Amino acid sequence: MSEAAAIHAHAPRPMEGIRVYNVKLGMWVFLLSEVMFFSGLIGAYIILRFANPEQWAAPGEVLNVTLTAFNTFMLICSSVTMVKAFAAIEHGDQAGLKRWLLATIVLGAAFVGIQVFEYIKLAEHGFVPMASQYAADGGGPLYGSTFYTMTGFHGAHVTIGVLCLIFTLVKALRGHYTEEYYSGVEIMGLYWHFVDLVWIILFTIVYLI
Amino acid sequence: MANKKPNYYLVWLYLLVLTIAEVGVAFLSGLPFEVLVFILLSLAIWKAALVAMYYMHLRFEPPRLVIIALAPLPLAVLITIVVVTMEVF
Numbered sequence: 467m468s469e470a471a472a473i474h475a476h477a478p479r480p481m482e483g484i485r486v487y488n489v490k491l492g493m494w495v496f497l498l499s500e501v502m503f504f505s506g507l508i509g510a511y512i513i514l515r516f517a518n519p520e521q522w523a524a525p526g527e528v529l530n531v532t533l534t535a536f537n538t539f540m541l542i543c544s545s546v547t548m549v550k551a552f553a554a555i556e557h558g559d560q561a562g563l564k565r566w567l568l569a570t571i572v573l574g575a576a577f578v579g580i581q582v583f584e585y586i587k588l589a590e591h592g593f594v595p596m597a598s599q600y601a602a603d604g605g606g607p608l609y610g611s612t613f614y615t616m617t618g619f620h621g622a623h624v625t626i627g628v629l630c631l632i633f634t635l636v637k638a639l640r641g642h643y644t645e646e647y648y649s650g651v652e653i654m655g656l657y658w659h660f661v662d663l664v665w666i667i668l669f670t671i672v673y674l675i
Numbered sequence: 676m677a678n679k680k681p682n683y684y685l686v687w688l689y690l691l692v693l694t695i696a697e698v699g700v701a702f703l704s705g706l707p708f709e710v711l712v713f714i715l716l717s718l719a720i721w722k723a724a725l726v727a728m729y730y731m732h733l734r735f736e737p738p739r740l741v742i743i744a745l746a747p748l749p750l751a752v753l754i755t756i757v758v759v760t761m762e763v764f
Binding site: 484485486491494495497498501502505506508509512513516525526531535538539542543545546548549550553655656659660662663666667669670671674675 | 680683684686687690691694697698701702711712715716718719720722723726727729730731736737739740743744746747748750751754755758759761
């Protein structure tokens with residue numbers, strides 16, 4: 467027995483009671499820290515908005531809700547394709563895994579692309595992070611600051627998600643995942659669905675209310 | 676590991692219909708602001724719960740993982756309540 471194996475043999479056994487493999491538990495704990503992160507942002511948004519209601523424009527007045535509703539639809543679709551990728555590899559369907567992962571990447575990248583397009587259009591109309599002259603009745607710097615902070619942090623999460631998906635697809639193309647070994651696809655899915663979940667909340671709070 | 680297979684397309688349809696309902700309520704209903712906020716947040720939480728339960732398979736996970744996953748939510752609710760009551764009263 468090599469030294470490394472000897473150490474391994476005497477290492478404490480992972481806790482069995484929870485019946486969840488370690489990588490998945492780790493991803494869940496990470497996602498919980500993300501819940502706290504976004505709760506902080508949303509909490510700050512509520513404080514600022516209640517204290518300064520005059521700085522917010524009416525829904526749809528400045529932001530393009532139609533475009534973003536379509537973008538929301540794409541992110542929801544990307545959650546279906548992600549879960550289908552997971553369902554595929556669970557049954558050992560390699561072709562299905564690759565196809566659905568690719569679809570998820572395309573939809574996720576399209577979401578980021580549309581968000582960048584939205585930012586450019588908003589900036590052209592003078593709605594930049596600290597702008598105070600964008601609406602008919604003036605406005606204030608808080609609307610833009612909170613909008614770009616919240617959607618920006620979410621967009622960064624989607625971007626990182628797309629990069630991780632590409633990494634997952636490359637591994638899938640190399641035949642890394644099997645019917646018995648699919649944890650990478652499952653935890654990728656958990657992250658991706660969480661990002662979708664955050665967007666569901668943000669879309670309502672930032673665009674509709 | 677989901678033993679029972681949820682119908683992923685049905686969940687997608689729910690999410691789609693609820694999103695359309697949200698946009699419709701926000702722009703066409705003409706309800707008072709407080710009622711509107713309540714309805715919109717309820718719909719958003721419903722959608723979020725669907726994603727967590729079916730796409731993230733939380734419904735099919737062992738109870739201990741569910742408890743871990745739900746642990747920060749009371750804190751998120753608390754922070755929101757504290758913040759709102761602080762500003763309103």
